[in-house]
Amino acid sequence: MDSGGPIAENQYGSSAAEQAIYWFALLLDGTESEHDRANFAHWLAADPAHHRAFMEIEHLWTGTSSLNLGNLNLDGQGKSGRRAFLGAGLAAVLVGAAGWYGDVIPHHPFADFRTVKGVRRKITLLDGVQAELASQSSLSVITDDKGATGIALHKGEVFFQHDGRQRDFFVRAANGFVRPVAAARFDVTCYDGQSEIITQTGSVDVETALNTRNVTRGEGVSCDNGVLGTPYDVDLAMRLAWRKGRLVFVGDPLEKVANVLQRWHPGRIIVLGDALKQRPVTLVVNLNRTSDVLPLVGKVLSINVDQIGGYLTILRDA
Incomplete structure (x- = not known):
């Protein structure tokens, strides 16, 4: 990713927490460029709330502060090393911290x-x-x-x-x-x-x-x-297609597609950026093969699909 300058406030989300998720995912993936690092430093310095949001997410996900914000080195670890260090407990802690219990604890446990x-x-x-x-x-x-x-x-x-x-x-x-x-x-x-x-x-x-x-x-x-x-x-054929093992979307915003898909697909799906959330999507999903869907969406829309463990997928502009 090379955005060519300081990021706009809502380019990767409308809130500090959402923007912090984007930066954490990018740094975790290890694909950031020197320019990305400069933009990240600019984002951190732009508002004390950005620094707090990033540190809160990292603390919740890792139980420690592993990122040296002064020089953007992860305690001397290489990119593969930091992924192993952060990735081991990231998804599970994220699920607990954000209240995303749907895959683990059933809602209304006393339902008939x-x-x-x-x-x-x-x-x-x-x-x-x-x-x-x-x-x-x-x-x-x-x-x-x-x-x-x-x-x-x-x-x-x-x-x-x-x-x-x-x-x-x-x-x-x-x-x-x-x-x-x-x-x-x-x-x-x-x-x-x-x-x-x-x-x-x-x-x-x-x-x-x-x-x-x-x-x-x-x-x-x-x-x-x-x-x-x-x-x-x-x-009716489109709206009730789930009864025949399909989900059908015709020109629906990506945010809506993600919200519906995550009811069937393991884990949480987050779309970063207001413009990307509104991107129209036409798609037929086989409910027996939902694991194939997000990589396909990434290719069709030319966006990045960051899958972290089995609990979190982040969709963001390439």
Whole structure:
């Protein structure tokens, strides 16, 4: 990498922590040039927050301060030596320090049903209600205050097939409820307080404390912290391709692709740089071969793909 001058404040991320991750990955990889070292020194000197962010990351990842910031030598170690020294515990400590427990500790350990990363599962929930769980999903059977039986989707994505016999059946996701009007096939996702409901056949009513929407065949609706949007048309074949072992992206921003892919791919994926996050990507992913995807993305977009252990992948401009 040779950027030709001091880096812009948001060239490798919008926060000091994100920029520090970029520099740490570059120095860990050992591919930096003398010009990179000069830019790194300039970045450190530009703001005391940069120095603190870098030292915090290094301390969390290595348990010590191995980098001599005065001359950018790693205690006399060569590039292969520093990779061995830093790389041994880096990924595992990163997972713990940043709270990325998804690959190791299941969310909602007392859920009735769950899947681990990379696994899909079909189950019978109730008489006349089938469900297919996507990767890293968890749900429980619950009853409401009227005694009706339904499902609480704690996290993930689930496709439901409801034949209409369970008339009071419902799905609770984030701050909303999904109630099939009659027989219906529908998909519900729930991540970080946001949910999306897509109807393949029939129709469902989506309710929150603020409003209600009816979502019919081929439509979807999003719910953000209890606020429902307007229903929109959905490409069902593309959106539900995960049920056939595929992920399909057509012109989607790289940041979105990374967020979806890391639900199925081992470890955490970080995209550095606001411009790179918005790069459009068209891609079909075979869920049985997710390990091939990121190197391919790197070649197609001509970007660097830094894979650190089995827990972290950083995508950055070449």
